Amino acid sequence: MKQFIKELTIQIYKVLTYLVPVVKRIIIFQSSNGRNYTGNPRYIYEEMVRQGLDQEYHCIWFFFDTDIEVPGKCKKIRNNYFLYFWYLMRAGVWVFDSRQPLYFRKKKKVDYIQTWHGTPLKKLALDMNKMDMGGNTDIKDYHEKFRKTCADWDYLISQNAFSTEIFKSCFAFTDRPILQIGYPRNDILIRDNNKEEINKYKKLLGLPLDKKIILYAPTWRDNEYLGEGKYKFASKLDFDLAREQLSDDYIFIVKYHYLVSDKIDWRPYKGFVYTFDETKDIAWLYLVSDMLITDYSSVMFDYSLLKRPMFFFAYDLEDYRENLRGFYFDFAKEAPGPISKDTKQLIEDIKEYDTSLWTEKNEAYRQKFNHIDDGHASEKIVELIQKNGR
Known part of the structure; x- marks a missing residue:
């Protein structure tokens, strides 16, 4: 009816x-x-x-x-x-x-x-x-x-x-x-990128102030779906291993793409994983996080404005590039951060990250994609x- x-x-x-x-x-x-x-x-x-x-x-x-x-x-x-x-x-x-x-x-x-x-x-x-x-x-x-x-x-x-x-x-x-x-x-990433505003957003989001924050914001996979316009949370990230290796210093924010409608039980990771669905503005999550993990999402272009570390968990890179969508540029060549295929390598990349090794690539990336944002x-x-x- x-x-x-x-x-x-x-x-x-x-x-x-x-x-x-x-x-x-x-x-x-x-x-x-x-x-x-x-x-x-x-x-x-x-x-x-x-x-x-x-x-x-x-x-x-x-x-x-x-x-x-x-x-x-x-x-x-x-x-x-x-x-x-x-x-x-x-x-x-x-x-x-x-x-x-x-x-x-x-x-x-x-x-x-x-x-x-x-x-x-x-x-x-x-x-x-x-x-x-x-x-x-x-x-x-x-x-x-x-x-x-x-x-x-x-x-x-x-x-x-x-x-x-x-x-x-x-x-x-x-x-x-x-x-x-x-x-x-x-605009908010430029205007509110200071300690006072960042702490304000952390409090509003109910996040701890004594841990570093990793934002995990993957895109959706066209062929992994629940129904028309409803997609699964596609990820091979091992959160048990991540918690074991990183929880002393870090917490995770998991941000779903707005097309993802999967229901996942995150209760076993309480205190380590904080989740936000499509109703929460991701700009706040950018500001409160110390680093970003993504794959092929356009979040990589916005987050680069903050000049913070980015990691690319691209476990299905060849399949995604060759069989699902295809890319507009050489992602593997231009990505301004380490690309990993499994959780173990991702954790190593986080622990061993050296900002100086990525300075040149980050600057070239921002010149290409953030030259207008003011x-x-x-x-x-x-x-x-x-x-x-x-």
């Missing part, structure tokens, strides 16, 4: 949307398709709050869970209900970080700012020549859906010149503005919203 009502509502929305006038001062924000309050849209909105513009604009957040706390003056609307479609018909600005559903009808007077959600290592969208994503292997259908959604984007945010060139091809985005301004979500990206998008609304 719920599915029938949703489908009926979508059809009504498609018919009525062009009859309802656009109001420029209504802005819709959405992160991870409504799953959380994070990322680029969050920090653009919070910059509006900082400037007091949430009092002048009618700010709308789309969520599946409207109990999520959001500062400032905004209205939280549940995804796929009546008011959701009502504001879709009326809003003059959309600020999203993921591609929108195909049923959206974007009108000419709407400014759609697509912030996206990361610099790509792995092949994206129209650049992919094969796929096995949640059981879907129809690459032609996948490409066609991407073409349709990307055609509605008016602006696209890029973190660096490297991404700008890729976005032109993978999103067929050659005739509209790519805003190469850095990522709004990284702590003011959010302000630039807010300025664009104001300019277009005049």
Whole structure:
């Protein structure tokens, strides 16, 4: 019955949307398709709050869970209900970080700012020549859906010149503005990277102050899934060995990718492993951690701003590169930290890490991927919203 009502509502929305006038001062924000309050849209909105513009604009957040706390003056609307479609018909600005559903009808007077959600290592969208994503292997259908959604984007945010060139091809985005301004979500990494703020975040997250913190943030595997859009927590990391070797000095934060919905019993690792799901903004976790372990996730491009050690637990490197996605650059050559294939080697890399051995690679990496991030990206998008609304 719920599915029938949703489908009926979508059809009504498609018919009525062009009859309802656009109001420029209504802005819709959405992160991870409504799953959380994070990322680029969050920090653009919070910059509006900082400037007091949430009092002048009618700010709308789309969520599946409207109990999520959001500062400032905004209205939280549940995804796929009546008011959701009502504001879709009326809003003059959309600020999203993921591609929108195909049923959206974007009108000419709407400014759609697509912030996206990361610099790509792995092949994206129209650049992919094969796929096995949640059981879907129809690459032609996948490409066609991407073409349709990307055609509605008016602006696209890029973190660096490297991404700008890729976005032109993978999103067929050659005739509209790519805003190469850095990522709004990284403004906090520049602004709050000091001991006082870091300790504040540790306390808010319930983390100990007397241990070093390792952030483990792997990506998802296209072919390891529970159902459509729901992926497993794919990892070969031996947490028993890690606890045995590292627990005297370290704790782990495990951060799931927002598409991961696996339920894992972490109780045996209480006091050593702290977990955070897709609802927690990863920028806080970057700030509180002393080092990062990842694999092929775009977290590597944001975290490098902090100039802290990075380790790459790439146990399936060849398979991932050759059979799942493929990479845009030589990951093994350019990675600004040790690459390990098993937990024993990873632990050795952590214990023996020598910052001086990685200085040159880290600097080259930041020059390539962080040459734009300056702590003011959010302000630039807010300025664009104001300019277009005049």
